[in-house]
Amino acid sequence: MAGSALRRLMAEYKQLTLNPPEGIIAGPVNEENFFEWEALITGPEGTCFEGGIFPAKLQFPPDYPLSPPKMQFICEMFHPNIYADGRVCISILHAPGDDPMGYETSAERWSPVQSVEKILLSVVSMLAEPNDESGANVDAAKMWREDREQFNTIAERLVRKTLDLSPL
Amino acid sequence: MPVTLMDRLPLPNLKVYSAGSVLLLSIAAYYAVNVTSDPNWRTNATLQKQQDVHIEPADMDGARNLTEQMMEVMTFMIQEPLCMWTLINMSWCLLAVGGWAVVRAVFGRLRVGEAQRAKDKLWNYVFYKFIFVFGVLNVHYLDELLLWCAWFTLLGALTILTQLAKDRFEYLSSSPTSSTWAHGRLVALLAGELIAGAALMAVAARWGLPAGRDTFAFMAAECLIAMVPCVHVVARFVLRARGVDAAGSAAYYTHLVFDAVGLVAETGHVAHMVVHSNAVVSMASMVLLMQLRHLLHALLARLKRHRLYAALAHHMSRNYPMASPEEVEKNQDNCAICWEPMKEARKLPCAHLFHNSCLCRWVQQDASCPTCRRSLSARPTPPPATLTPMSPLNPLNPLTHIGSDPPAANHLFHFDGSRYVSWLPSFSVEVTRVPAPATATPAPQTNTPLSPQLDAIIAQVSAVFPQYSAAAVRADVSRTRSAHLTIENILEGRLPAPPSPPTENARHVNLEPAATAPETVADLHSAESAGAEFSESAAEREMALRRRKMQLLNAARRRYLQRLRPNTTEHGMMS
Numbered sequence: 035m036a037g038s039a040l041r042r043l044m045a046e047y048k049q050l051t052l053n054p055p056e057g058i059i060a061g062p063v064n065e066e067n068f069f070e071w072e073a074l075i076t077g078p079e080g081t082c083f084e085g086g087i088f089p090a091k092l093q094f095p096p097d098y099p100l101s102p103p104k105m106q107f108i109c110e111m112f113h114p115n116i117y118a119d120g121r122v123c124i125s126i127l128h129a130p131g132d133d134p135m136g137y138e139t140s141a142e143r144w145s146p147v148q149s150v151e152k153i154l155l156s157v158v159s160m161l162a163e164p165n166d167e168s169g170a171n172v173d174a175a176k177m178w179r180e181d182r183e184q185f186n187t188i189a190e191r192l193v194r195k196t197l198d199l200s201p202l
Numbered sequence: 203m204p205v206t207l208m209d210r211l212p213l214p215n216l217k218v219y220s221a222g223s224v225l226l227l228s229i230a231a232y233y234a235v236n237v238t239s240d241p242n243w244r245t246n247a248t249l250q251k252q253q254d255v256h257i258e259p260a261d262m263d264g265a266r267n268l269t270e271q272m273m274e275v276m277t278f279m280i281q282e283p284l285c286m287w288t289l290i291n292m293s294w295c296l297l298a299v300g301g302w303a304v305v306r307a308v309f310g311r312l313r314v315g316e317a318q319r320a321k322d323k324l325w326n327y328v329f330y331k332f333i334f335v336f337g338v339l340n341v342h343y344l345d346e347l348l349l350w351c352a353w354f355t356l357l358g359a360l361t362i363l364t365q366l367a368k369d370r371f372e373y374l375s376s377s378p379t380s381s382t383w384a385h386g387r388l389v390a391l392l393a394g395e396l397i398a399g400a401a402l403m404a405v406a407a408r409w410g411l412p413a414g415r416d417t418f419a420f421m422a423a424e425c426l427i428a429m430v431p432c433v434h435v436v437a438r439f440v441l442r443a444r445g446v447d448a449a450g451s452a453a454y455y456t457h458l459v460f461d462a463v464g465l466v467a468e469t470g471h472v473a474h475m476v477v478h479s480n481a482v483v484s485m486a487s488m489v490l491l492m493q494l495r496h497l498l499h500a501l502l503a504r505l506k507r508h509r510l511y512a513a514l515a516h517h518m519s520r521n522y523p524m525a526s527p528e529e530v531e532k533n534q535d536n537c538a539i540c541w542e543p544m545k546e547a548r549k550l551p552c553a554h555l556f557h558n559s560c561l562c563r564w565v566q567q568d569a570s571c572p573t574c575r576r577s578l579s580a581r582p583t584p585p586p587a588t589l590t591p592m593s594p595l596n597p598l599n600p601l602t603h604i605g606s607d608p609p610a611a612n613h614l615f616h617f618d619g620s621r622y623v624s625w626l627p628s629f630s631v632e633v634t635r636v637p638a639p640a641t642a643t644p645a646p647q648t649n650t651p652l653s654p655q656l657d658a659i660i661a662q663v664s665a666v667f668p669q670y671s672a673a674a675v676r677a678d679v680s681r682t683r684s685a686h687l688t689i690e691n692i693l694e695g696r697l698p699a700p701p702s703p704p705t706e707n708a709r710h711v712n713l714e715p716a717a718t719a720p721e722t723v724a725d726l727h728s729a730e731s732a733g734a735e736f737s738e739s740a741a742e743r744e745m746a747l748r749r750r751k752m753q754l755l756n757a758a759r760r761r762y763l764q765r766l767r768p769n770t771t772e773h774g775m776m777s
Contacts, residue, residue, distance in 0.1 A: 038540050040372065045541045051736045059754055061747040065740040066314050074751050076758060085762040087755050099539060100563055130568035145572040146539040146564055197759045
C-alpha cells in the first residue's frame with residue numbers, strides 16, 4: 035500500500051513545486067523518507083500574523099490518502115486552534131471516524147480528494163480567522179476573544195521570531 | 203515476527219573481516235607450505251614415487267614440482283582441521299564480498315531505509331535458522347552442520363537480495379521518472395535469483411530426497427518461501443509493464459495469491475518443524491509455536507480482509523454500476539483518490555468516478571462519496587460495524603495501531619556478557635509481534651524499521667525533535683525501543699514538553715546558508731512568484747526545495763523590514 039501512497043505523494047510534490055500557491059512551500063526535506071514533509075507558510079496579509087514564515091512538519095500515514103497526515107508547527111505558535119506543542123487542530127485533518135471536539139460534520143473532515151495544498155490553504159485561512167469555539171489552546175482562544183490587543187502583540191513577536199529578527 | 207538485535211553486538215565490518223580472513227588464510231598457507239616442504243611430512247607412497255622420478259629435464263621438473271607441491275599443500279590444508287576452518291571462513295568471506303559486489307552493481311548506494319530493513323531481515327533470518335538447525339534438526343555431526351550452514355547461507359543471500367529488490371522496486375515505481383537502466387539491472391537481478399532458486403530446488407531434490415522425506419520437505423519449503431516474494435516482485439513488474447491498473451482487481455488478486463501462498467507455505471513449514479521436533483518443551487519449540495501463532499493470525503487477518511474486500515466489491519458492483527467506456531473517455535480527470543489515470547471506473551450515483559479498488563478501500567473507512575460526501579449507505583450496506591475505527595484497514599496503518607496499544611507483546615532476551623567476563627559481548631534479542639504481514643513491509647521511512655541500536659534511535663528522534671532533551675528521549679526510547687513509537691509518543695504529547703520555546707535549532711538550519719548566499723532583489727522576486735522546476739534526481743529536488751525555502755524566508759524578511767523602515771532601521775537583524 036505504501037507504493038500507492040508514495041506515488042500520490044510524489045505527484046502532489048510535483049504539483050506543489052511546479053505550481054505553488056502564493057507564499058507556500060512544501061516538500062520532503064529528505065527524500066529517504068517521503069512520508070515526512072516540511073512546509074513553510076506565509077502569514078496571511080492583513081492579519082496579525084502577516085509577514086511571518088511559519089515552518090511546520092507534515093507526517094503522512096502509510097495508507098495516505100485514505101488517512102489524513104498529521105501537521106505540527108515547529109516554531110512557537112500562539113493560536114486558538116494550535117496546541118501548545120504545535121499540533122494543528124482543524125477539521126480537514128480529522129479522519130471521518132474520529133471527532134475529538136464532537137461537533138464537526140463529516141463533510142468538513144478528511145477525504146482522499148483533499149491534498150497537501152488544500153490542507154495548507156486551510157491552515158492559512160485558519161491563521162487569518164481563528165475558530166475560537168474549538169479551543170486547542172484555551173488561553174489563546176480566550177485572549178483572542180477578550181484582549182485582541184495583547185494577542186496581536188504576541189503574534190507580532192512570533193512573526194519577528196520566525197524571521198529571526200530580535201524582539202522589538 | 204521480526205527479531206531485532208540491539209545494543210552492542212561487536213561485529214567487524216566487511217573490510218576488516220575480509221582483511222582478517224585473507225591474513226588467516228595466508229598464515230595457514232604459509233604453515234602448510236612449511237610443513238609440506240619437508241619431504242617426509244608423510245610417508246606416503248605417492249611421495250616416495252615422486253622422489254624417485256628424477257631423470258627428467260630440469261625446467262620441466264621444476265614446473266611439475268611446483269604443481270605437485272601445490273597439490274600437496276591443498277591436501278594438507280584439507281586434512282588439517284585448523285587449515286580447513288580457515289578455508290571455510292575464506293569461502294564465507296568470498297560469498298560476503300560477492301554479495302556486496304552484486305548489491306553495489308545492481309542497487310548502487312543503498313538508501314538508509316533499505317539497508318536497515320535488509321539488516322533486520324538478515325538477523326531475523328539468522329535467528330530462526332539457528333533455532334531450526336539446533337532446535338529442530340538437532341544436528342550432531344560437523345559435516346552435517348556445515349552442509350546446512352552452506353544451504354542457509356545461499357538461501358539467506360537470496361532472501362536478502364529479494365528484500366532489497368522489493369524495496370527498490372517500490373521506490374522506483376514511486377518515482378515520477380526512473381531510468382530504464384535501473385529497471386534493467388533490477389530485472390537482471392531478479393532473473394538471476396529465479397535461476398539460483400531453481401538450482402537450489404534441484405539441489406534439494408538431488409541431495410535432500412535421499413536423506414529422507416522430512417529433509418526434502420524442509421529444503422523444498424525453504425526454497426519455496428524464499429522464491430515466492432521474488433516471483434511476486436517479478437509479477438508486479440509484469441503488471442506494471444503491461445500497464446495494469448495498479449489499484450485494479452487483477453493486481454489485487456495477484457497480490458492476494460502471492461500473500462496467501464507465502465503465508466500458507468510458511469505456516470506449513472513451521473507446523474512441520476513443530477511436529478518434527480515432537481513438540482518437546484524447549485526454547486526452540488516455544489519460539490516455533492509463537493511464530494506459528496503469529497503466522498496463523500496473519501493468515502486469518504489476510505483472509506478476513508479479503509472477505510471484507512469481496513463483500514464490498516460485491517455490494518458495489520450490485521448497487522453502483524461501472525462507468526461506461528464513453529463516460530471514462532469523457533472524464534478527463536484522474537482518479538481523485540490515487541491521482542492516477544483511470545482505464546475503468548466505478549460511477550457513484552452523484553456521477554463521480556473512481557477506481558473500483560480505491561473506492562473499496564475508502565468505503566471501508568467511510569461510506570460516502572469522497573468528492574461530494576454524499577452518503578452511500580442508503581441501501582443496506584455490508585455491516586456498518588466494519589466502518590468503526592477497528593476496521594481491518596488498521597493493519598495497514600501500523601503507526602496508529604501500535605500507538606494505540608503500547609508495547610503489548612514484546613519479548614526481550616537480554617544477555618549482558620560483561621557481567622561474567624569483561625570481553626564477552628552484550629546483546630539483546632527482541633521479538634516484536636506485529637499485527638499483520640502487511641506491516642512487515644512498512645512505508646520506506648527512515649524511522650519506521652525497528653532500529654537495532656538505541657543510540658541510533660535516539661539520534662534519529664533527536665534529529666526530528668531537537669527541542670526535546672536527550673534524557674527525555676532516551677527514557678522514552680528505552681521503554682519503547684522503537685523510533686516511531688517514541689515519535690508517536692512525542693506527537694501525542696505523552697512526553698514532558700520541552701522547557702524552552704521550541705526549535706531555535708530548526709530555524710537556524712534554514713538561516714545559516716542565507717548569510718552566505720548573496721541574492722539580488724530581482725532574483726528574489728522572480729524566485730518567489732514563479733514555480734521552480736521539478737528535477738528528476740532526488741538530491742537536486744532536495745537542494746531546490748532548500749533553496750526555495752531560503753528565498754521565501756529572505757524575501758519575507760526583506761519585506762517585513764521595508765514595512766517597518768519608517769520607524770525602525772535594519773539594526774533589527776540579528777546576524
